[in-house]
Amino acid sequence: MELAVSVSGLRKDFGAVKAVRGVDLEVQTGEVLALLGPNGAGKTTIVEILEGYQTASAGKIAVLGHDPRHDRRRMLERVGIVLQETAVEQFLTVREVLRRRASYYPHPRDPDAVIDLVGLGEKSGARVRTLSGGLQRRLDLGLALIGDPELLFLDEPTTGFDPNARREAWDIVRSLTGEGRTVLLTTHYMDEAQVLADRVAVIAKGVIVASGTPDSIGGRDTGTAKVRFVLPEQAASTAELGLADTHLSVSPIDGRRMIEVDTDSPTPLLHRLTSWAVAHDIELEGLEVARPSLEDVYLSLTAEDKA
Numbered sequence: 001m002e003l004a005v006s007v008s009g010l011r012k013d014f015g016a017v018k019a020v021r022g023v024d025l026e027v028q029t030g031e032v033l034a035l036l037g038p039n040g041a042g043k044t045t046i047v048e049i050l051e052g053y054q055t056a057s058a059g060k061i062a063v064l065g066h067d068p069r070h071d072r073r074r075m076l077e078r079v080g081i082v083l084q085e086t087a088v089e090q091f092l093t094v095r096e097v098l099r100r101r102a103s104y105y106p107h108p109r110d111p112d113a114v115i116d117l118v119g120l121g122e123k124s125g126a127r128v129r130t131l132s133g134g135l136q137r138r139l140d141l142g143l144a145l146i147g148d149p150e151l152l153f154l155d156e157p158t159t160g161f162d163p164n165a166r167r168e169a170w171d172i173v174r175s176l177t178g179e180g181r182t183v184l185l186t187t188h189y190m191d192e193a194q195v196l197a198d199r200v201a202v203i204a205k206g207v208i209v210a211s212g213t214p215d216s217i218g219g220r221d222t223g224t225a226k227v228r229f230v231l232p233e234q235a236a237s238t239a240e241l242g243l244a245d246t247h248l249s250v251s252p253i254d255g256r257r258m259i260e261v262d263t264d265s266p267t268p269l270l271h272r273l274t275s276w277a278v279a280h281d282i283e284l285e286g287l288e289v290a291r292p293s294l295e296d297v298y299l300s301l302t303a304e305d306k307a
């Protein structure tokens, strides 16, 4: 598959600050890649280098086959950008801003269709400075889409969105990738990464510390699992359930005992537990097997880096 973005050995120094310290990154055509990382990790710096706003200190970069610094004009015809900081002409109306921006592109989308797409229909005649923060952010997304781009760079695109607007934005992004477009986004919202991204890369202090699918990154799918259930009244002890030699915690909830077991091999444990329950014709209340959430994995990856 063709690469939409290819980066190797990327470095960026701001004087003594080493903002990006050797990043290799590939984004396949048609893929959504989410960059996750704490404040100051280097996400915006990487994205702005790819957009040609900043010059790398070192490294090889290709964006849709272009060098973003030397071939910027041709690259920008094929790319849509939402910057972390909104930068739109404040005294123009929503429609004016989108029409003006559309005129920069060879094959733009219809501005009125984009206005509807990002949910600004009622505000098309309003001046930008009168829009609320979340509505300005919708306009930013509209501006990124107006050139009908093959590749979108979205730096915290849904910050300030209400929950409905966020879901609408996710639908928009998904519909684009359904058409084979590519998205590189940054976000602090784990649910956004979980829902939207085909792959996530966690970056801390200028280095990628892990990457993978949202479901498997950091060993989410194979690491320690938690098995929970309410201890049935019929069981005299947890040993009777075949849990004698496991690490478990018991917490009283509502007069009942909630059992929580951490295990690296949930399958045999569940087999013992459910065999006992089936033999005694008991439905195990609250039975649940939980893997670490994306947020759990993210927090441990970025905490290790701080240590």
Ligand SMILES: Nc1ncnc2c1ncn2[C@@H]1O[C@H](COP(=O)(O)OP(=O)(O)OP(=O)(O)O)[C@@H](O)[C@H]1O
Pocket (backbone or CB within 6 Å): 014, 017, 018, 019, 037, 038, 039, 040, 041, 042, 043, 044, 045, 046, 084
């Ligand atoms: N123009 C600049 N001059 C000096 N230092 C900078 C500049 N831009 C960024 N930095 C520094 O580079 C590092 C990475 O910043 P960057 O904006 O890329 O982080 P980020 O991951 O996008 O963070 P956030 O989640 O807060 O947006 C930080 O230490 C930041 O202070």
Ligand SMILES: [Mg+2]
Pocket (backbone or CB within 6 Å): 043, 044, 045, 084, 155
């Ligand atoms: Mg940033």
